[in-house]
Amino acid sequence: MPLSDDQPHTRTRLPVGEQPSSPPPLGQSRPLRALLTVLVVVTLLVVAISIANRSKPDPGSSGGGSADRAAPSAPAGAGPPPSGDQPVGTTVNGIASGFPHTEQGAQSAATNYAVAVGSADMFRADSRHGIIATIADPGAVGALQSRLDQGFGGDTAARYGLDAQGRAPKGLTFVSRTVPVGTKSTGYNDADAKVEVWCTGLTGLAGEHSVQPVTANWFTLTLSLHWAGSDWKLTDFASRQGPAPMPGDQQAATAEEITGAVQQFGGFRYAR
16 A cells, blocks of 8 residues: 555664665766876877878978979988979870970980980981981981991991891891980070980890890980970980999890890880
């Protein structure tokens, strides 16, 4: 039977040791939980700011164009990182053309011209004259053609076992390739540029019984260029040996392997 509200209420007091202990108020645990949450958030924020600052480019090194600013920084002592503009999309006589009227454009032109001048086509008179007409400044064509005819024809061709037309003996493949490793400008203005191109090269006859096996060498070409109204053109060049690194401990390829590599692996056009 339920008791009515007007019945007297009785309060029972237990001894102190027997009184039940009441749980701590719920609100007392909330400050500690909030403090831990704040500490976690602050720690994550500090880490995020540290990572963001580490990935920012150095504002003091943004002296070039947008492509330079986007280039990765190189470790100390590693030299300049690869950087620059997109490759040019036009060619003349198989050689890249239409380079930008900039210092980088001059370096790109010099690199492509170094590849052309170091190619096997330079050992044949007709293709050599075509290359010179393509890359040379109109006012320098005569002088360059005379120098390059002497440098690649006659005794030079014969020394590599080629005939007067620059053709290799039957069954052999003549190899002459220049591979640029890097460039640097040694002089530049809107009209003229001088660029050094550090290169490695392959030269020789590939095939069975070759008396001139393909060998590698290192050299630096210095090319003088002139802005001819719409493109950089060659006016002069010079070559010197090296710098050559220590040769690696590798077994030389067979004549068949070298011949196959030359016939299967194409070269590149360069722009930066």
